[in-house]
Amino acid sequence: MSNLYDLKNKKILITGANGQLGKALAVALLKNGATVIATDLQAESETTHPQMTYFQMDITSKQSIEAAAKKIGEVDVLINNAGIGIFTPFEQRTEPEIDQAMDVNLKGTILCTKIFSQKMLEREKGKIINIGSIYGVVAADKKIYGDSGRNSSEIYGATKAGVIHLTKYFAAYLGEYNIQVNAVSPGGIFNEQKPEFVDNYIRKTPLGRMAETSDVSGVICFLASDDAGYITGQNITVDGGFNLNQ
Numbered sequence: 001m002s003n004l005y006d007l008k009n010k011k012i013l014i015t016g017a018n019g020q021l022g023k024a025l026a027v028a029l030l031k032n033g034a035t036v037i038a039t040d041l042q043a044e045s046e047t048t049h050p051q052m053t054y055f056q057m058d059i060t061s062k063q064s065i066e067a068a069a070k071k072i073g074e075v076d077v078l079i080n081n082a083g084i085g086i087f088t089p090f091e092q093r094t095e096p097e098i099d100q101a102m103d104v105n106l107k108g109t110i111l112c113t114k115i116f117s118q119k120m121l122e123r124e125k126g127k128i129i130n131i132g133s134i135y136g137v138v139a140a141d142k143k144i145y146g147d148s149g150r151n152s153s154e155i156y157g158a159t160k161a162g163v164i165h166l167t168k169y170f171a172a173y174l175g176e177y178n179i180q181v182n183a184v185s186p187g188g189i190f191n192e193q194k195p196e197f198v199d200n201y202i203r204k205t206p207l208g209r210m211a212e213t214s215d216v217s218g219v220i221c222f223l224a225s226d227d228a229g230y231i232t233g234q235n236i237t238v239d240g241g242f243n244l245n246q
């Protein structure tokens with residue numbers, strides 16, 4: 001990713017900052033000059049940098065978010081990145097899996113938006129970027145997973161479709177306060193998946209490869225920058241065209 005966007009003087013909070021995308025995103029935002037507030041469940045950060053501070057924060061708990069928010073103070077940009085996938089087949093779905101996906105992907109996004117938008121409302125300025133998924137846009141094709149016993153689940157897709165809807169809802173609701181809310185929906189990010197899976201996946205992808213974290217983080221840096229000041233309520237799919245062949 002090139003160092004294109006001026007994020008100096010922007011305090012940007014990332015949830016799920018210890019994950020694959022969160023870590024790459026923190027590095028990309030730092031490279032563009034941002035002050036990064038990294039948050040996740042673990043006690044410590046997996047990325048360190050003088051411009052970055054880490055706070056433990058469980059997004060499924062109002063109490064945990066409020067306690068962190070008290071220490072963090074106001075932020076210019078909130079990135080609702082923490083999310084969980086459920087990969088057991090539908091026939092084996094359990095109630096805890098449904099609850100967990102709903103709690104992290106939907107409830108967590110709503111609570112963080114509510115709590116971190118309060119200061120944005122007062123200042124009449126702010127940006128919220130939600131991480132959806134291509135599986136919130138199109139149904140997962142179980143053939144990609146072959147006989148692995150895994151499949152991207154209905155509850156993951158439904159919660160990510162919900163995240164895309166929340167993006168539109170909050171963009172409309174918070175627009176009068178000069179708060180822009182957008183979503184970025186990545187296709188599958190390469191993470192040493194089995195070759196059979198990768199082959200099946202890229203066969204359906206016009207650009208012929210899985211996503212790299214840098215494909216996604218560049219778009220997020222753009223949305224966090226002032227250049228994106230008149231874009232709101234949009235879902236940008238970053239999927240190499242995967243959705244075109246569904």
Ligand SMILES: NC(=O)c1ccc[n+]([C@@H]2O[C@H](COP(=O)([O-])OP(=O)(O)OC[C@H]3O[C@@H](n4cnc5c(N)ncnc54)[C@H](O)[C@@H]3O)[C@@H](O)[C@H]2O)c1
Binds near residue numbers: 016022041059082104
């Ligand atoms: N990896 C992909 O292929 C892909 C594709 C599309 C969308 N996404 C989305 O991108 C986002 C990041 O995914 P990733 O691949 O980096 O996943 P990941 O599993 O590597 O990271 C997710 C992070 O979220 C954190 N987390 C989980 N529950 C939490 C909670 N209750 N409170 C705070 N943090 C919590 C985890 O500790 C973890 O560090 C997710 O929303 C995911 O759904 C990922």
